[in-house]
Amino acid sequence: MSEYDDATRLEPGDDPTTWHGAFHEEWMIGNAVNGGLVMATALRALGGHLLADPTETTEHVDPVVLSAYFMTASQPGPFTVSTEVMRCGRKLSTGQMTIHQAGDHGEPVERMRAIGSFGNLTDLEVQRQASPPELPPPDQCLSAEQAPPGFLANAKFLERLDLRLDPSTAGWALGKPSMRGVMRGWLRLRDGREPDTTMLMMALDALPPVAFDLGLLGWTPTLEFTGHIRRRPASGWLRVSLSSDTLGGGMMEEDAMIWDSAGNLVAQSRQLCGVRMPR
Amino acid sequence: MSEYDDATRLEPGDDPTTWHGAFHEEWMIGNAVNGGLVMATALRALGGHLLADPTETTEHVDPVVLSAYFMTASQPGPFTVSTEVMRCGRKLSTGQMTIHQAGDHGEPVERMRAIGSFGNLTDLEVQRQASPPELPPPDQCLSAEQAPPGFLANAKFLERLDLRLDPSTAGWALGKPSMRGVMRGWLRLRDGREPDTTMLMMALDALPPVAFDLGLLGWTPTLEFTGHIRRRPASGWLRVSLSSDTLGGGMMEEDAMIWDSAGNLVAQSRQLCGVRMPR
Known part of the structure; x- marks a missing residue:
């Protein structure tokens, strides 16, 4: 298994709204787990929720947009992602993700809250896009x-x-x-x-x-x-x-x-x- | 009172987390109330919550960032904004806003959900900013x-x-x-x-x-x-x-x-x- 897949791996909780994982020290930057990894982990949870919940079945398997707010620095160790599906539409399914870790006295401390939408990015037609910058090899x-x-x-x-x-x-x-x-x-x-x-x-x-x-x-x-x-x-x-x-x-x-x-x-x-x- | 202030006016609910208002037909674009007005209204609610809640007293009176997801089209008529303060920090206070209206059978239908942060934008020092475009008067x-x-x-x-x-x-x-x-x-x-x-x-x-x-x-x-x-x-x-x-x-x-x-x-x-x- 790749390091990345291992670092974003989740175990399902009691229902599709709850997911458990652990952040690794190896993905830290400064005194926090890299925010990008935290976001990717949250998206895996919401994607899992959309896939697992039989009432929400869609072909929306690709994250399309995510807005994340960082409240406190994520630390190595266990975390919980809570997910809520807000709307399943024709084009997008939208939901909320919250990541908590246990604080000094075991109380849940919110690390990040995000809203995001999944869609399906197979076989897209591109009408306009910025050209890639020239870079040395x-x-x-x-x-x-x-x-x-x-x-x-x-x-x-x-x-x-x-x-x-x-x-x-x-x-x-x-x-x-x-x-x-x-x-x-x-x-x-x-x-x-x-x-x-x-x-x-x-x-x-x-x-x-x-x-x-x-x-x-x-x-x-x-x-x-x-x-x-x-x-x-x-x-x-x-x-x-x-x-x-x-x-x-x-x-x-x-x-x-x-x-x-x-x-x-x-x-x-x-x-x-x-x-x-x-x- | 200005049309705009009237259109974004809110009445406090039973506690600082609930605010009531009414969208006006005059602010529609196509078959929906303008999304910008919906966002400004949500921000007034969160700003009111931050101001009203004595445990959350800050000098954070200016919205600094807002991420809004639109689920269904807002319609003229009554609405409710629910607010939650997620974190009051030194620089920013962050919270969530949800706007509901009653659906065909009176059930609450979510129009928009947003997360945003308030801060204080008095007397800022600007280091870099894009120049305004040239426009005819x-x-x-x-x-x-x-x-x-x-x-x-x-x-x-x-x-x-x-x-x-x-x-x-x-x-x-x-x-x-x-x-x-x-x-x-x-x-x-x-x-x-x-x-x-x-x-x-x-x-x-x-x-x-x-x-x-x-x-x-x-x-x-x-x-x-x-x-x-x-x-x-x-x-x-x-x-x-x-x-x-x-x-x-x-x-x-x-x-x-x-x-x-x-x-x-x-x-x-x-x-x-x-x-x-x-x-």
Whole structure:
């Protein structure tokens, strides 16, 4: 079993609204489990609910849109996902996901709440899509493996990925951020597992924060994240592009786009994150 | 009292989690109450909850981010907003909003569910923001009043607004869409009420769908909408810009940005909406 599948594995609870799992230390970034993995896990639960509940049977197997709010940092250890199906329509089925972990005194602490919709992304006709950015081939890009050991010790999550940053957008790693608010790179799972529509939601939140390219190297907690999945991805490398135009009041927006190896736009997202300005 | 304030007015229920109001026919677009008004109403309820609940006292009076999912079309008549405060943090207070109306047999039918966060947008320092687009002055733009009467009969909502479209992005009204996926214009409330942070959330969803500029003149229901409010707006005209790059599988993304009369970016949004392709 792939590391990724193992990390997002769920056991059904007493009914289709409850799912149990455990976050692994190996998927941490800073002092929290990577938010993308948390979202992918929540989507697996809602997808399982839609599949398991005989009154809700649909062909809606692909996450299409997800809006997630992060309340507290997810920690390694057991968690519970509660799901609620809000509406099964012709095109989309929509539901809510809540992830809890036990607090210091065993009380449930909410980590993330999200609303999202599933649909079916088989054989889509594309009318318009942004073209993928030009990137040097992966072997001419900077691997996360080349990052300083002190940085990697705090980013075990990056070891799960094969991430290659375009050198022209990785100057921040050498103390020379471009100040354009842009980051681009190639991404795949280290364990060789091919991307699917749920994994794309994680991939949208997998690169280092684009704030790094603006010289802001601190922690940038995701306050809200909305991702749209547009197609089932072809196998192989994903091309990820991050950008940000808006920074103020201690918050910034980060936009992500992902193209698959066939050159199709497969996912896009926007998140609002907190930033700490240097004094 | 302004039309807008009257349309979003709420009466408190038995406790701060329940609010009652009534949608007016005058705010309909097609066969539904305008989604932007529905969102602004939900935000007034959550804002009221945060203000009314003595255990949740914060200075978080401005909506900062909202993600809304539309389940069924809101109709003129009474509605109830249920609110839940999920977390009060230092920077943001986050909660959930649900709008119900009575169905054919009196049963509650969910119209919209949203999660959002309030903060405080007083005296923000802006580090980066996109510049406002160049537009001809309002009196050289096309007023919604000039639209065909048949169109306006189905869009009473537009009569509540003073909307002036840049002629270079309004060719669709004459059967000549630019096919660029762009729409720009000036916007203010017809009743003269000045914008505030809650009204901005409505303004993000107030223009005709950008799909019109791609020659798609049908109904484009909002499936998911996420808006970020970045500043308290200055008084006067708002400058709104819509664009879309992604259209496929019967869905498209629509991005909106709003600048105030001082030239500051005050709000941005992305929505996923349904489109019907011509055969």
